Each structure stands twice: as C-alpha cells, then as structure tokens.
Amino acid sequence: MVKLLDACTAKTGIKIDRQAVPYPQLVQKVLLAATSQSLPDLIMMDNSDVATLADGGIIVPLADVGISTDGFTPSLVAIGNYKGKNYSVQTAVNTLALWYNKDILSAAGVTPPTTWDELKADAKKLTTKDVYGLAFPAVATEEGTFHASPFVWSNGGDFQTLNSQSNIDALTYLAGLIKDGSVSKSAVTWSGDDANDQFAAGRAAMSIGGSWHIPQNSQVKGFNYGIVSIPTPKAGEQVKVPVGGEVWAVSATADKATAKTFVDCLSSDDMVLQWAIDRNYVPGKPAVLDKYKAAVPTMAPFISSTAGAVSRTSVLGTAYPKYSSAFSAALQAVLIGSKDAKSALDEAEAAASGK
Amino acid sequence: MLAIESVKAPDASRVRRKMTWKRRLIPFTFTGPAIIFLVAMFGYPLFYNVQMSLQHVTVGTFLTGIAPFVGLDNYTDLLSDPLFIASLQRTAVFTVFSIIGQMSIGMGLALFFWRAFPFSTAMRALMLVPWLLPLVVSATIFRWIFDLDAGILNYVMEQLNLIQQPIPWITSVDYAMPATIITNIWVGIPFSMAVFYSGLQSLPREVLEAAHLDGATPWQRFWRVIFPMLAPLTGVVFTLSVTYTVKVFDLIYILTAGGPANATQTLATYAYQLSFRNLDWGHGAAIGNILIVISLGFAFFYLRSFKKSLAAEDA
Numbered sequence: 001m002v003k004l005l006d007a008c009t010a011k012t013g014i015k016i017d018r019q020a021v022p023y024p025q026l027v028q029k030v031l032l033a034a035t036s037q038s039l040p041d042l043i044m045m046d047n048s049d050v051a052t053l054a055d056g057g058i059i060v061p062l063a064d065v066g067i068s069t070d071g072f073t074p075s076l077v078a079i080g081n082y083k084g085k086n087y088s089v090q091t092a093v094n095t096l097a098l099w100y101n102k103d104i105l106s107a108a109g110v111t112p113p114t115t116w117d118e119l120k121a122d123a124k125k126l127t128t129k130d131v132y133g134l135a136f137p138a139v140a141t142e143e144g145t146f147h148a149s150p151f152v153w154s155n156g157g158d159f160q161t162l163n164s165q166s167n168i169d170a171l172t173y174l175a176g177l178i179k180d181g182s183v184s185k186s187a188v189t190w191s192g193d194d195a196n197d198q199f200a201a202g203r204a205a206m207s208i209g210g211s212w213h214i215p216q217n218s219q220v221k222g223f224n225y226g227i228v229s230i231p232t233p234k235a236g237e238q239v240k241v242p243v244g245g246e247v248w249a250v251s252a253t254a255d256k257a258t259a260k261t262f263v264d265c266l267s268s269d270d271m272v273l274q275w276a277i278d279r280n281y282v283p284g285k286p287a288v289l290d291k292y293k294a295a296v297p298t299m300a301p302f303i304s305s306t307a308g309a310v311s312r313t314s315v316l317g318t319a320y321p322k323y324s325s326a327f328s329a330a331l332q333a334v335l336i337g338s339k340d341a342k343s344a345l346d347e348a349e350a351a352a353s354g355k
Numbered sequence: 356m357l358a359i360e361s362v363k364a365p366d367a368s369r370v371r372r373k374m375t376w377k378r379r380l381i382p383f384t385f386t387g388p389a390i391i392f393l394v395a396m397f398g399y400p401l402f403y404n405v406q407m408s409l410q411h412v413t414v415g416t417f418l419t420g421i422a423p424f425v426g427l428d429n430y431t432d433l434l435s436d437p438l439f440i441a442s443l444q445r446t447a448v449f450t451v452f453s454i455i456g457q458m459s460i461g462m463g464l465a466l467f468f469w470r471a472f473p474f475s476t477a478m479r480a481l482m483l484v485p486w487l488l489p490l491v492v493s494a495t496i497f498r499w500i501f502d503l504d505a506g507i508l509n510y511v512m513e514q515l516n517l518i519q520q521p522i523p524w525i526t527s528v529d530y531a532m533p534a535t536i537i538t539n540i541w542v543g544i545p546f547s548m549a550v551f552y553s554g555l556q557s558l559p560r561e562v563l564e565a566a567h568l569d570g571a572t573p574w575q576r577f578w579r580v581i582f583p584m585l586a587p588l589t590g591v592v593f594t595l596s597v598t599y600t601v602k603v604f605d606l607i608y609i610l611t612a613g614g615p616a617n618a619t620q621t622l623a624t625y626a627y628q629l630s631f632r633n634l635d636w637g638h639g640a641a642i643g644n645i646l647i648v649i650s651l652g653f654a655f656f657y658l659r660s661f662k663k664s665l666a667a668e669d670a
Contacts, residue, residue: 027634028631031414031417034417034418035417035420052414052634053414055413055414055415056414056415056416056417057415057419058415058417140611140612140613140614140615140616141612141632142632185503185523185526186502186503186504188526188614188615189498189502189526189611189614189615203504203505252418318413318414321632321633321634322633322635324632325632325633328614329614329616329617330616332615332616333528333615333616335615336526336527336528336615336616338528338615339616344616351437351438
C-alpha cells in the first residue's frame, strides 16, 4: 500500500498523508470526519460502501472530477455505479471461487464440479466420517450474504426481491447440501476465515472462499489445493459473483484537479498490474491481464469469474444492508432447517420492505 | 476595651460572611471536575442519543447536519417491528435465566468456600478466572466448546453416553439461547460468588452458633438465618447483575452474532445491527434509550435497597 502511494507521489509530486482505518470502522470514521469537516481527499474503501457514501453526498461522481473509466473491465466499472453514475475506480478487486483439496478429490476419483448437480453429487461422495464434502460461511453478518450471493445471482435471483422463486430455489439448494450431510450445520457460525480454516485443516474437501486466502493456504505444508469457478445451475453459464477489495473514490471536499492527477496515476496500467500482483487481486484493466496471468497463474479462475461481477448495492443503495440482514437471517433459518425457504424469505421480504 | 470590641465585631462578621461565601464554593471546587467530566462524557452522549432517536438520521446527516425531526416515530415504529418485540422478549429470557443461574451458583460456591479446607484459597482464586478473562476470549472459547462437530462438550457427553446425537448448541434456534445463557452464567458467577463470600465473612458468628446449638438443620440455617442477613447484599448483587446483563453485547456477538436466524438477537445486538449494519441510527438510538431506561429502573431500585441496607446497619 505504502509502496503504491510512494510510487505515485514520485510520479506526480503529490504527497499523501495516509490514514489506515480497520475495515469495519471505515464508514463510521468517514462519517465522523464529515461531521467535523475534515474529510480526506481520497477514500479507499470496500465497494459495498460506495452507495452509502454516494447517497450521503460524501463522495462525488467521477465525471465531476473528470476521471474516466475508459480501459476498465465493464463489469467492474458497474460495481462503482450508483443511480446511474460511477463513483469509484476499481483498479483491482478480489472475489470468490470454489477451492478444492486435490488429494481428497483424486483419492475419491472426483473431478472439480462445474454445475449445481455435480457439486451436490460430488460433495456427498466426498463426505466421510471426518471430512465434509463442502464448507461455506453462513454467519449472521454481511459475510453470510456475501458468500451466498453467487448462488442467488447465478440462479437469476437478486436481493431487491427477497422472496422470488429464484431465491427460494437457491436457498433450497444450499439447504439440501446440509440435509445431505455434505455441509456441516456449523456453517451458520462460520465467518469466511472459519470456513477456510475447516478447508485448510482437511475437514472439508471443498470450500467457497476468496482469493484473499491464497497467502494463508499456500503456507500450509503439504496442502495441495486447486481453485475453479463456483459451479452454476446449468453447464456453460457465466457465474455471477460479488467482489471485494478496495476501490478509490474522491470526497466532496477534495481539490478536484489534484485528486484526478493522483487517481489517474493509481489507475495507470503499471500501477494496476503491480497492485494486483502484490495483493492477489484481479486487475480491473483487460490491457494488463495477459501479463498478470503470466505472473500469477493461480488467479485464473478468479479472473474469469469477475466477468460476472455484480454489485450488491448499486440498485438498493442505502437500503441494501436492511435487505442483506433480513436475507442472512432467512439463510440461517433455512440452512438449520427451522423454516422452509419460501416462508423464511417471505418473512425476510416483509421485514426488509417494511410491509 | 469596649470600643475596640465594637470595632472588631463587624470585622469578624464580614470575615465570617466572606468565609461562608468561600466555604460554599469550596465543595464545588472538589466536585466541579467530576461534574464537568460527567456532563461531557455521560450527559452529552446521552442527550445526543435521545436527540438522535427523535430524528430521521441518514448518511447525509453526517455531512450536512440536517436530520428531520420525526417525534416519537422511531419508537412507535419499533412497537410494530416483530423483530424488536422478539428481541425484547429474548432479552428478558436471557436476563432472568442468567441472573438465576449466576446468583444461585455464586451463592452455592460462596457457601462452599466459606468453610476453609486445604487449598480452598487457591481454588477460590481460580474461580475468579472467568472474571479476569476478556469477554472476547471467553466467548471465542465457548464457541469452540459448543461446536457441533469438534466441540468438547458434545464429545464428552457422547463419551459418557448422555447423548446419542451431537447437540446443535449454537446451530439451532432451540439451543442457541440456552448456550448463550450458559456462557453468560459462567462469566457472571465469580462476581456474585465474591460478593456473597465477603458478605458471609462478615456475619456474626454468635448468631450462627446459636442456631446450630438450637438444632437448626443446615437447610433452616441457610433460609432462616444466613439468607435474611444477606438480603440487602442480595439486592445489590441482583440489581448490578441485571443492569450488566440486559446490555450484554460482545459475548453474544462473538458467540452467535445474534443468530442463527435471530435466535439470540437481544436488544443490545439488535440496536447494533440497526445502527452499524443497516445504518439506521434513529431506530438504533431509540433501542439504546429503551435499554438505558430499563437499566435506570433497576439502578433506582438498587439505590433504594442500598439506602435501606445503610439504614438497617445504623439501627
């Protein structure tokens, strides 16, 4: 991070006074700064916060600053969109994929699944007394919604209408995995890191996890893992995924010319490539993808997945968290079998929409 | 001589008047810093929270400072919010069972350690460990203990043939609340044990001996002699425990994050979810104030029982 900023300071002559804030506190910190009229000029934040800050007028549309998103992957440009305007630059992002334990799969004669039916059958086949077929996190926080979203979106569902048939089918599918015994019920207590711990410790043959687990998992001795895209309902479909990783936005109080110069530097090809390599991120520019793939071949499944990147917040905006928390409660109820998908999602929709 | 006295007299009274004026000021120089501290650190946030609960606060509010006044809307909204009503009920269940568990086990252990036996001091010191551990540590450890597949609790119960199937402690809507209560009881036992133990130490020996000689059974000695004498102390432990328990947040958040499916969502965690996940500060602040009112109610009860116990001691 410091390296990246220093490189751009050297290029542009603009000095950056950097303040690091732990992720869960970022929005609160920025809002406090707004109250005391001491907003930073540039904010690097999670893409799911873009709509919130854009709605509050705390960050401004890129067009107002004169920053162009030409040359960036269209699906990733759309991540920074709120009410028709782009608010953030996605220089590089991370996302989810299906991790699998090569040793366990080859011992069972299983090849990585590509469809929902295959995933269900394989997970069941891979499940033994000590090992679950699959692990995914479903804790009652945003992480639960995040990790379930590829199943919701790839099935044609969304978070705007929680009780759609597509959503009901997606949750029923996930609950089926637990019913089969292929996934532990403990999933409802797992965060993303917990699920990955299960996978890395050999207690799950496959796992829904992010590219951010690469550094940790590659340090586990003798751990032979592979990564593929998350299976889709039918063969040959583009998987839809949520993205994480930091995006750049310009605050309402920033000096526009200076902010533009600096963001332009951050989004130049060299900088994007270096940043993506350093952080195991998918670069946001197709122009550097070939060089990137040569440098970091393990990232290939993440790159192909981001073609189907979907924003969680661009439609719902500030109402998203309400829908997300209602959804994650419904997800948990369905997974532990206390409610069927339809009644759980009907209730969630009622709670979120306030009807 | 007389002349001199008559001259002196007004002087002295002026001095005295000056003194009284100064004397009146003196207490404020002592209490002043505390008052300023209380107003700045407790009064203002409290006032701000009440103000926020009467407004429609959005993200934009933080930049513009504009938040429309909505009166009691946030509070009336809560009354028609099924999740709020359920959280209120769960908070009551959580508090009642936590308090019963903490106080009865705490009292039992205090009685147990009352009679000195080899290593009793060391063991009593060990009993304080739950109190000394940060809640984050305790809650994380209990999450592992309660784990469905690898948790030690299920393992031990299975080995002892108490259960055939592992119990989904924190992964079922039926067991999650009991598991959370068990954890909170474990955390709260040392406090009531320590207070009851010190209370027992100060009981007059003669009374107990007299009861013993008169042939009172241990049961009678506890309910007829010890318990009545400890009643004021019990009131103190009760009210302090209640005010502490209704607002428990970190323990629940780490153990279950309010899940599964809101099964352990209490007022404290729901207020957090509304304010910091849903960014709905108006309703979050309203719940915060309701929690404060509940705590204040019990604090009032505490102050009254404290006064009573002081009066009883004086008598």
